[in-house]
Amino acid sequence: MEEQYEKEIVIETDFLKKNEQCANDIENLFKANQINAYDIMGSIGAGKTSLIIELVKKLKDKHNIYAIAGDLTTDIDAERIKEAGADVKQINTGKECHLDTTTIKNTLQDINLKEIDILFVENVGNLICPADYRLGTKKRIVVIAITEGPYMVLKHPYTFLSADIVVINKIDLSPYVGVEPDDLEKDLHKVNPKATVFQCSCRNREGIDALLKELLPEFRY
C-alpha cells in the first residue's frame, strides 16, 4: 500500500502546484481590472450565502457585484444571491468538494470583468478541502457558525491558517447552544494570530458594517 500513497502524494503536489500558478494568473486578472475578490469558505449551513446576501444588500447601490456560487447540485444559493441584487453564476461541482482555479478561470472568461467592482466566490460547503486550493482572490474569508459547537476551531487548524478573515456567525444563537463567541475567538487567535475576527449575526445584521469596513475601508455606507 505504501507505493500507492507515494503515487498519490506526487500527483496531489502536481495539482496543487498547477492550482497555485493558476491562482497567480487570476490574481493578476483581478488586479488589472481593479476587482476586489473574496473567497468565502465554511462548512455546510455556516451562513456563507446569508453573509454574501447581507454584503450585497449594503453594496449594490454603489457597486457592481458579481458572485460565483459553488455547490454539488442545485441553484438554490445562486437564486438567493441574485434576489439580493448581484449577478450570479452557479457552478455545480457534482461530487467535487471544493472549487479550483481551472473552474474559476473558465467562469471568468464568460464575464465582462471591466464592469465588476466586487466579486464574491462562495466555495463548496466544506471546512476541510477548499483550504488547499487558493483561488487568487484578494482575501479568504472563513465563516463558522456558533451552532457548530465549541471545538471546531481547534479541530480544523489548516482551514483557519489559510484565512485572512474569520466570521463567527449566528452569535444570536449563543444562549441556546451554550457556546461563547469570545471562546471561539480565543481559539482562533491561538491557531492564526494574523486573521481578523468578526462576530456576526446575518439574521440580525450584527457585525456586518464592521466587516464591510475591513473589506472596503474607503466605502461610506
Next chain:
Amino acid sequence: MEEQYEKEIVIETDFLKKNEQCANDIENLFKANQINAYDIMGSIGAGKTSLIIELVKKLKDKHNIYAIAGDLTTDIDAERIKEAGADVKQINTGKECHLDTTTIKNTLQDINLKEIDILFVENVGNLICPADYRLGTKKRIVVIAITEGPYMVLKHPYTFLSADIVVINKIDLSPYVGVEPDDLEKDLHKVNPKATVFQCSCRNREGIDALLKELLPEFRY
C-alpha cells in the same frame, strides 16, 4: 487539461475499487466476530460525537462498545467518548477529509475483536467526501443538525443516498432557527426513500431510544 482529468478519474476509480474490496473484508471480519458496526457521518458540529455518547451511555452496562474517532487533529472527541464509557481509538487524518478502509483495517488489527459487541466509527466531519468510501460497517448513519439550515439535504444528495439511517439532530433548536424537522424529513424521503429517519435532540435525549430500537431491535433498555 483534459488529459489530466482523465488520469485523475482512472486513479480515483482504482482507489474506490480497492476501498470497496477492503470494505468487503472488513464486513466479513465484523460478521465473523458478531460485531454490530456503524459508520457515523455528518458535517462539522452536527452532533456525531454527542450521538455516540448518548448511545454509549444507554448500552455500556450490557455491551462492550468500541469507538474509532476520526479527526484531522486533536483527541477531543475520543476523550469525550471514553468518558461516557467506551474504549476508543482516535485516528488523526492530518489533512485527509474522510476515513478509508486501509486505516480502519490497520486499526482493527490492534483490537481484540472477540471482546466487542458494538463498534461506532465516527467519520471525519464532512458531509461530502466520506460518502464514497464505504467502511464495511453494518449500517451508515448520517447526522445532520437543524441549525445547518433548510437546504442541506437537497444540496448534498450523494451523502444521503449512501445512508441507511439519517438522524436530524438539535431539533430542540428548531424554534430559534426557523427550520422544521418535518420539512427536512420530506426532502430526505425525496432524495432517499429507503433511509430511515429519526428526529433527535442529543441535548434532551429525545429520539435516542427510538434510534436504539432500530439499531438493536433485540436490546431491552
